[in-house]
Amino acid sequence: xxxxxxxxxxxxxxxxxxxxxxxxxxxxxxxxxxxxxxxxxxxxxxxxxxxxxxxxxxxxxxxxxxxxxxxxxxxxxxxxxxxxxxxxxxxxxxxxxxxxxxxxxxxxxxxxxxxxxxxxxxxxxxxxxxxxxxxxxxxxxxxxxxxxxxxxxxxxxxxxxxxxxxxxxxxxxxxxxxxxxxxxxxxxxxxxxxxxxxxxxxxxxxxxxxxxxxxxxxxxxxxxxxxxxxxxxxxxxxxxxxxxxxxxxxxxxxxxxxxxxxxxxxxxxxxxxxxxxxxxxxxxxxxxxxxxxxxxxxxxxxxxxxxxxxxxxxxxxxxxxxxxxxxxxxxxxxxxxxxxxxxxxxxxxxxxxxxxxxxxxxxxxxxxxxxxxxxxxxxxxxxxxxxxxxxxxxxxxxxxxxxxxxxxxxxxxxxxxxxxxxxxxxxxxxxxxxxxxxxxxxxxxxxxxxxxxxxxxxxxxxxxxxxxxxxxxxxxxxxx
Amino acid sequence: xxxxxxxxxxxxxxxxxxxxxxxxxxxxxxxxxxxxxxxxxxxxxxxxxxxxxxxxxxxxxxxxxxxxxxxxxxxxxxxxxxxxxxxxxxxxxxxxxxxxxxxxxxxxxxxxxxxxxxxxxxxxxxxxxxxxxxxxxxxxxxxxxxxxxxxxxxxxxxxxxxxxxxxxxxxxxxxxxxxxxxxxxxxxxxxxxxxxxxxxxxxxxxxxxxxxxxxxxxxxxxxxxxxxxxxxxxxxxxxxxxxxxxxxxxxxxxxxxxxxxxxxxxxxxxxxxxxxxxxxxxxxxxxxxxxxxxxxxxxxxxxxxxxxxxxxxxxxxxxxxxxxxxxxxxxxxxxxxxxxxxxxxxxxxxxxxxxxxxxxxxxxxxxxxxxxxxxxxxxxxxxxxxxxxxxxxxxxxxxxxxxxxxxxxxxxxxxxxxxxxxxxxxxxxxxxxxxxxxxxxxx
Numbered sequence: 063x064x065x066x067x068x069x070x071x072x073x074x075x076x077x078x079x080x081x082x083x084x085x086x087x088x089x090x091x092x093x094x095x096x097x098x099x100x101x102x103x104x105x106x107x108x109x110x111x112x113x114x115x116x117x118x119x120x121x122x123x124x125x126x127x128x129x130x131x132x133x134x135x136x137x138x139x140x141x142x143x144x145x146x147x148x149x150x151x152x153x154x155x156x157x158x159x160x161x162x163x164x165x166x167x168x169x170x171x172x173x174x175x176x177x178x179x180x181x182x183x184x185x186x187x188x189x190x191x192x193x194x195x196x197x198x199x200x201x202x203x204x205x206x207x208x209x210x211x212x213x214x215x216x217x218x219x220x221x222x223x224x225x226x227x228x229x230x231x232x233x234x235x236x237x238x239x240x241x242x243x244x245x246x247x248x249x250x251x252x253x254x255x256x257x258x259x260x261x262x263x264x265x266x267x268x269x270x271x272x273x274x275x276x277x278x279x280x281x282x283x284x285x286x287x288x289x290x291x292x293x294x295x296x297x298x299x300x301x302x303x304x305x306x307x308x309x310x311x312x313x314x315x316x317x318x319x320x321x322x323x324x325x326x327x328x329x330x331x332x333x334x335x336x337x338x339x340x341x342x343x344x345x346x347x348x349x350x351x352x353x354x355x356x357x358x359x360x361x362x363x364x365x366x367x368x369x370x371x372x373x374x375x376x377x378x379x380x381x382x383x384x385x386x387x388x389x390x391x392x393x394x395x396x397x398x399x400x401x402x403x404x405x406x407x408x409x410x411x412x413x414x415x416x417x418x419x420x421x422x423x424x425x426x427x428x429x430x431x432x433x434x435x436x437x438x439x440x441x442x443x444x445x446x447x448x449x450x451x452x453x454x455x456x457x458x459x460x461x462x463x464x465x466x467x468x469x470x471x472x473x474x475x476x477x478x479x480x481x482x483x484x485x486x487x488x489x490x491x492x493x494x495x496x497x498x499x500x501x502x503x504x505x506x507x508x509x510x511x512x513x514x515x516x517x518x519x520x521x522x523x524x525x526x527x528x529x530x531x532x533x534x535x536x537x538x539x540x541x542x
Numbered sequence: 543x544x545x546x547x548x549x550x551x552x553x554x555x556x557x558x559x560x561x562x563x564x565x566x567x568x569x570x571x572x573x574x575x576x577x578x579x580x581x582x583x584x585x586x587x588x589x590x591x592x593x594x595x596x597x598x599x600x601x602x603x604x605x606x607x608x609x610x611x612x613x614x615x616x617x618x619x620x621x622x623x624x625x626x627x628x629x630x631x632x633x634x635x636x637x638x639x640x641x642x643x644x645x646x647x648x649x650x651x652x653x654x655x656x657x658x659x660x661x662x663x664x665x666x667x668x669x670x671x672x673x674x675x676x677x678x679x680x681x682x683x684x685x686x687x688x689x690x691x692x693x694x695x696x697x698x699x700x701x702x703x704x705x706x707x708x709x710x711x712x713x714x715x716x717x718x719x720x721x722x723x724x725x726x727x728x729x730x731x732x733x734x735x736x737x738x739x740x741x742x743x744x745x746x747x748x749x750x751x752x753x754x755x756x757x758x759x760x761x762x763x764x765x766x767x768x769x770x771x772x773x774x775x776x777x778x779x780x781x782x783x784x785x786x787x788x789x790x791x792x793x794x795x796x797x798x799x800x801x802x803x804x805x806x807x808x809x810x811x812x813x814x815x816x817x818x819x820x821x822x823x824x825x826x827x828x829x830x831x832x833x834x835x836x837x838x839x840x841x842x843x844x845x846x847x848x849x850x851x852x853x854x855x856x857x858x859x860x861x862x863x864x865x866x867x868x869x870x871x872x873x874x875x876x877x878x879x880x881x882x883x884x885x886x887x888x889x890x891x892x893x894x895x896x897x898x899x900x901x902x903x904x905x906x907x908x909x910x911x912x913x914x915x916x917x918x919x920x921x922x923x924x925x926x927x928x929x930x931x932x933x934x935x936x937x938x939x940x941x942x943x944x945x946x947x948x949x950x951x952x953x954x955x956x957x958x959x960x961x962x963x964x965x966x967x968x969x970x971x972x973x974x975x976x977x978x979x980x981x982x983x984x985x
Contacts, residue, residue, distance in 0.1 A: 352564075
């Protein structure tokens, strides 16, 4: 038998994580409103599907953006031949402009610092290759996106050391936590080369405030380590407070810019994961040069560069898209969290991302990760929802689950919610917290909260969501 | 509170980042820079440098454009773009089934239907550049070695070695037998690796060869496979020029060799393919790995996450390549045109007194300028190359950048320009050779 490499035969691909088990359950029995109404609903995939109509409309109005139309085919040959790893200038300009717009034009991005990669997946691996040797380490705040275990470590040989964030601090990154992680790495004889933050956070859906970001920038400068800011969810912040980027903070505090690198992508903000548009933006010239060479392994298809360049250079479209996307996400998030709260399920307060960080701690039989896995298996197999267990995100505390809400139609969302309601009802005695059981205050507090929520729920235009904002909570019904 | 930030000399980047293994200091790329600074243009810059160092296929674009003009409904997202959303969301590393099917069919057609390809063994990567690196990560550990016949594509130095930490040990080929790979050369390379304490994990051949422009004969392919079996190592066959053979009968794929052996020993064989050369679409980043080894397929698929092909591009090409009439006509016409170009350059060079290796494939010819060298060394070759680049104003690729063990050979691309530009290039060569004759006569 001819052998493969250690990298190939090891588990560095990360697919043995429960994060992917749920997907497998979904794939063997995927929900379909008509053909498979009892199938598993996919809530483990952070996709943004809410604004495709807007994009389709733009495509219809701009046939020149496609190389396959009469209007676009004259660009076919030069585009098909273009394999320069610098990337098309108009593509880089358009992306730089988009990134600036998403940050309220408070920063300007230099198109010549934009390097392409095979999605953010490729970008992360590429940055790790540039900044760290095999055996060296990156600090990563928990909970974090499970893909990092593969993207940052698999072929690079780099280690990850967690910066532990706790619910008591709303999972915010503290100076203490960063110091502790740094020390732990030292004790394990691991040379720390950088800190990777995801802001807005996956899986939390929260953004970092200015003070936290400043504290992080201060920390990395003191330790003389790199800072990688994964900002792929930047445009998904749908409510105040406004998103603050690393790029803004370094304009406000002392910082060695050679340490600062941003990973970006169009997969979440625009909903184009298939197009593999990953970006590395570095303030360090040597990193830009090196990354650019490495981007040969993951260039963006010139056909796609052409489409994106045309689309993102349309200022009106950009403006509308960003606004509309925020609004749709806001509505979805509001409805979803409100509906969950009606059955006593809370989640971390968040204002961004394509998911919520759901708190099911009170449903655990015991405060352990085993109990979390047990609960998760019930959710997958009985409730038939693929949600992602906190342990797969290396969360320090059991009982949290990431639930995606932007990757489905409204009616699928309703089905998911009704399944959750039924499940909670069934387990009523064991899980409903004592305060919700007190009859008199229940009715009062619910009706108060309902009316307040209805106001919140009305969109700025005063239009109510087409689906009823007042699903009758079975708990309410049972008591009247 | 303001903290004192000392500007350190610079936080060290990784060893990979600092190394020169990216290979861009090679003369292969220096010539490109000269071209970039002063590019030839038929109308605007007739004294500029003509790019003959870039193996692109530009002879058949009209066929592609015609297809798009006649089928734009099918290959865009349809009226009202109903397919757009699904396409934009599709990031499954298995790749679009329709696209894999179309690729399998295309690869079969190129091989005259002599072998079949299973779409489920096709792994997609963003270009052959990524495919070769990915395979190296899978087949070899850092510090291990791959055997590669010389002369070889300069990009391998980067693609096989840079981030992987794998080493290349050359299998030396020379002009005495038209640079064919021999069992003796294979064994010598293997021994050489052993003597350097390097574990050999595989052989990588390019068939048809870049830079030689010739297909490997089936007897030699058999020898190579036998060698791989004997040493229990992998065999990677980079067949990205398979559709660019001037006549279909001239090319034998490793797939056919396997089929003739009933696929015994197939689990060590992997084929790299791409649409950059045969279809002339390097910008679209379409590479594939076809492996007969299930574990390699599974692992390669997982690794392809770092380098997936844009679903937009998969969709376009799925449409285009499933159109049998189009692909049959394209393959046939492309071959004829390349053959014509090849004849044109060979005749032109012959008239100027220059011989080339007999070729039957590819987008370039392997030109022998050894009689012109001041000294039969690499230095002599680079001096000559400098003259050709700066005086004759042609960017051709010196054999030393391809690790050729004999000085004086140059790779000259002919398919990346119009016929008119090729004529201009040939005129310049002719004039150059005339001048040299005059000089030597006067001495």
